[in-house]
Amino acid sequence: MADSARAQKLVYLVTGGCGFLGEHVVRMLLQREPRLCELRIFDLHLGPWLDELKTGPVRVTAIQGDVTQAHEVAAAVAGTHVVIHTAGLVDVFGKASPETIHEVNVQGTQNVIEACVQTGTQFLVYTSSMEVVGPNVKGHPFYRGNEDTPYEAVHRHPYPCSKALAERLVLEANGRKVRGGLPLVTCALRPTGIYGEGHQIMRDFYHQGLRLGGRLFRAIPASVEHGRVYVGNVAWMHVLVARELEQRAALMGGQVYFCYDKSPYKSYEDFNMEFLRPCGLRLVGTRPLLPYWLLVFLAALNALLQWLLRPLLLYAPLLNPYTLAVANTTFTVSTNKAQRHFGYEPLFSWEDSRTRTIRWVQGVESSSQ
């Protein structure tokens, strides 16, 4: 990139900037994007930690807003150079209705695209998901696949359906003329299962283990590999993509990239134990303790209970037919597309990612005592 462009002062907007990933993207931008002059953080719920960011050289603007409200999105987008759209309803447990998931993830994304077009913002980075590809409803394994690996991406669950639709909208919008006549440049990042500081499900497993006397019970065979990626590296990929999109628009516009790093390929449970074991938990069993048919039965029972109890209370346990199918299907990526297209190398080694995550879980422990 030319020096004159590097010296340019840029305004970024991060939607969902107070979420698990969004917070890391926000902090990473402040640390590693020297051209930043204003950072707008748009979220339904603003975090108190935002105040501490307001004392630095970059102007930090917190905007409480809803992506489903087109006028709120347009007001936040107006005058920005780059939008990183991470906001989304991540719900595979049946907490929200399919309609709400669609409204936030699909209509919300459409609103972001239209806001870019109307107000003249040229660069849009979308946080998609591995779920756009799979695991599919047939439980086909995706073993060390890349962005070009053929796979039957068929979904029924509202969350992956919504992410797939939203990703398509973003990619199809690449090249649309924005206000002022320049082309919109878009691309989508597809993280696998993200882990790291702030990961709610890891916290839930940790507390469950404590309740069970320091034990977790193996439910999924160790041979089922699950793709995982450290949140700091996912955030770093977002920052790099946003930075390089202008200079490499022809190459990167309309492209998808899996998010990857050096995290090892393991089963979901064995991977979690990399962090939970040093915090005093152990995983009981070298093989699943319950036969798979019984897990399928329990998952179906949970789904039935959720439906029956819905008028009275929200019953949303971790185990349901969808989460069981995802946990029990190998889905791992092996690709270097991000390195080839925009020079991505993971910022955090596996050892670093592991240490940071363990420290965070240990902090969760002490803060809940």
Ligand SMILES: NC(=O)c1ccc[n+]([C@@H]2O[C@H](COP(=O)([O-])OP(=O)(O)OC[C@H]3O[C@@H](n4cnc5c(N)ncnc54)[C@H](O)[C@@H]3O)[C@@H](O)[C@H]2O)c1
């Ligand atoms: N967590 C993962 O493993 C994972 C993996 C792949 C992709 N993703 C994607 O990454 C993105 C961030 O996920 P996350 O895990 O950080 O989830 P999260 O729930 O922690 O963060 C999402 C953020 O979006 C905000 N949000 C939700 N609805 C909104 C609305 N209507 N208007 C404005 N803001 C709204 C939430 O308040 C939250 O701060 C999502 O788009 C998700 O689909 C997550």
Ligand SMILES: C[C@@H](CO)CCC[C@@H](C)[C@H]1CC[C@H]2[C@@H]3[C@H](O)C=C4C[C@@H](O)CC[C@]4(C)[C@H]3CC[C@]12C
């Ligand atoms: C059967 C249980 C025994 O311990 C384990 C259930 C684990 C599940 C709750 C999680 C297994 C895989 C997770 C998903 C995966 O990591 C990728 C995702 C993509 C992302 O876009 C959203 C989150 C998620 C769907 C993630 C959710 C939790 C799991 C299903």
